[in-house]
Amino acid sequence: MTFSRRRLVRGTLVAILVLVTLPAIWLGIKWNRALTNVDKMIVTPAALPQATSEAQPALGDTSSSDAASAPEPTAMPIPAPDGAMNILLLGSDGRIGEDISRTDTIVWVHLDGRTNHVSMLSLPRDLWVNIPGYGKNKINAAYGIGERKIGLGYGPALLKKTVSELVGLPIDHFVMINFQGFKTLIDKIGGIYVDVPKAIDDDKYPMDAYEGDVRTMKIHFDAGEQLLDGDQALIYSRTRHADSDFGRNQRQQQVLMAIFDRVRQQGLFGQLTNLDEYTDALSDYVRTDLSRGQMLRLASMGSKLNAEGIQRYAIDPSMVVEQRQPAYVLVLNDKKSLKRLVNQMIDPTVATAGGEDPMR
Numbered sequence: 001m002t003f004s005r006r007r008l009v010r011g012t013l014v015a016i017l018v019l020v021t022l023p024a025i026w027l028g029i030k031w032n033r034a035l036t037n038v039d040k041m042i043v044t045p046a047a048l049p050q051a052t053s054e055a056q057p058a059l060g061d062t063s064s065s066d067a068a069s070a071p072e073p074t075a076m077p078i079p080a081p082d083g084a085m086n087i088l089l090l091g092s093d094g095r096i097g098e099d100i101s102r103t104d105t106i107v108w109v110h111l112d113g114r115t116n117h118v119s120m121l122s123l124p125r126d127l128w129v130n131i132p133g134y135g136k137n138k139i140n141a142a143y144g145i146g147e148r149k150i151g152l153g154y155g156p157a158l159l160k161k162t163v164s165e166l167v168g169l170p171i172d173h174f175v176m177i178n179f180q181g182f183k184t185l186i187d188k189i190g191g192i193y194v195d196v197p198k199a200i201d202d203d204k205y206p207m208d209a210y211e212g213d214v215r216t217m218k219i220h221f222d223a224g225e226q227l228l229d230g231d232q233a234l235i236y237s238r239t240r241h242a243d244s245d246f247g248r249n250q251r252q253q254q255v256l257m258a259i260f261d262r263v264r265q266q267g268l269f270g271q272l273t274n275l276d277e278y279t280d281a282l283s284d285y286v287r288t289d290l291s292r293g294q295m296l297r298l299a300s301m302g303s304k305l306n307a308e309g310i311q312r313y314a315i316d317p318s319m320v321v322e323q324r325q326p327a328y329v330l331v332l333n334d335k336k337s338l339k340r341l342v343n344q345m346i347d348p349t350v351a352t353a354g355g356e357d358p359m360r
Contacts, residue, residue, distance in 0.1 A: 037279030038292060045289040046157040048132075049150065083114040084346065086169055087290075088160060089256070090143070090176040091237075103143045103155075105237070105252055108163060108171070110345050113297065116304050119311035119345040120256070122249035123163065127315065128329040132161050138329055139163075156289065167342050173290050179208070181285020182237075183230030185259070188281050189266060192233055192258035195225040202239045233258075245330075249314050257310065264302065311348065313341050 091105025106123040125140040134145050139162060146158030160171040177185070186192055200221040207217050219235050228236060237255045240248040290298070319337045320330040332338060344350045 034276040034279045037283040040283045041286045041288055043287050043289055046154045048157050048161060084112045086110055086171045088163060088171055088174040090174055092176055092178045103140050106139060113301055116301060117348050118305060120253060121313045121341060121345055122253055124245050124249060124315060124330050126245060126328055126330050128331045129162055129166050132165060175288040177286050179234055181282055183234050184281050184285060186230040186233045188278060189262045191227045191229045192262050193225060194228050194254060194258050196221050196223050199223045200239060200242045202241045204241045205235060205239055246317055253312050313345060
């Protein structure tokens with residue numbers, strides 16, 4: 001082989017090597033960047049200190065109120081079924097730079113990796129519950145109490161403990177996203193398709209940025225399927241004056257399902273090439289105590305699911321009593337119904353009332 005031919009062969013081999021290795025290097029750089037972003041989202045799970053022996057008063061003296069006689073939650077949570085995981089999805093009104101915020105969206109998600117069974121239960125933000133060590137209060141107060149009374153970073157732990165006692169199962173993890181992150185995610189996936197059951201008009205929707213004394217605005221949604229961007233989806237999820245918090249809980253679940261559908265349709269559960277772009281967009285707005293490995297397993301599970309296979313549940317008006325003093329709260333009056341919902345969530349073979357999914 002002549003020198004020029006050998007040089008041509010070597011040059012060709014080098015070119016082939018470069019073509020093969022460059023994509024791998026590029027993918028590796030993007031993957032490392034994505035992992036750095038994911039690590040930014042992960043917080044170390046906080047262990048709650050021993051609960052105080054005397055419960056702290058909440059929302060004033062309620063010793064003579066109906067709330068004081070509300071059914072006590074299960075004292076000792078029972079272990080979750082083998083292979084199952086319980087996660088709290090939390091929507092926060094916190095903004096960048098704020099250490100303490102409210103968790104106005106609380107959804108308990110039960111996942112069983114062995115059977116690919118997933119179910120979710122929405123918990124009204126005004127539900128009157130026992131916050132371990134701090135007495136009775138609205139469930140959405142648990143996060144703030146943990147942050148203020150115990151220390152920064154303890155809000156999720158106290159809220160997990162509160163929900164755990166309420167439903168009688170250990171809550172393993174949490175994922176929290178604030179309003180800006182919620183909008184960013186939806187815009188990043190190109191919006192979501194939502195079928196609005198009936199027209200919605202809310203004349204008192206709260207504005208994020210006040211204009212003088214104007215703190216609310218009018219919003220409207222037509223009935224029917226429509227593509228919502230991040231701002232519209234957030235408004236749709238938060239509006240409640242057109243109906244109630246129960247209606248809002250259903251809309252929040254509907255939006256979660258729409259996000260899941262959109263992500264799955266775009267193949268994002270198994271897509272690595274754009275992973276860094278999504279984590280770049282969300283790293284400032286999401287916090288979780290899930291590990292990298294757990295996130296990957298959940299993504300693998302998500303790729304095998306469809307929205308129709310996710311069971312949706314909610315605490316409905318028949319299970320609670322409204323109380324307006326000293327503040328508006330929802331007091332559980334039917335502990336058996338809650339227990340029945342929990343049993344249906346963790347065991348898909350348990351028949352629902354009337355044989356149908358309560359949210360369908």
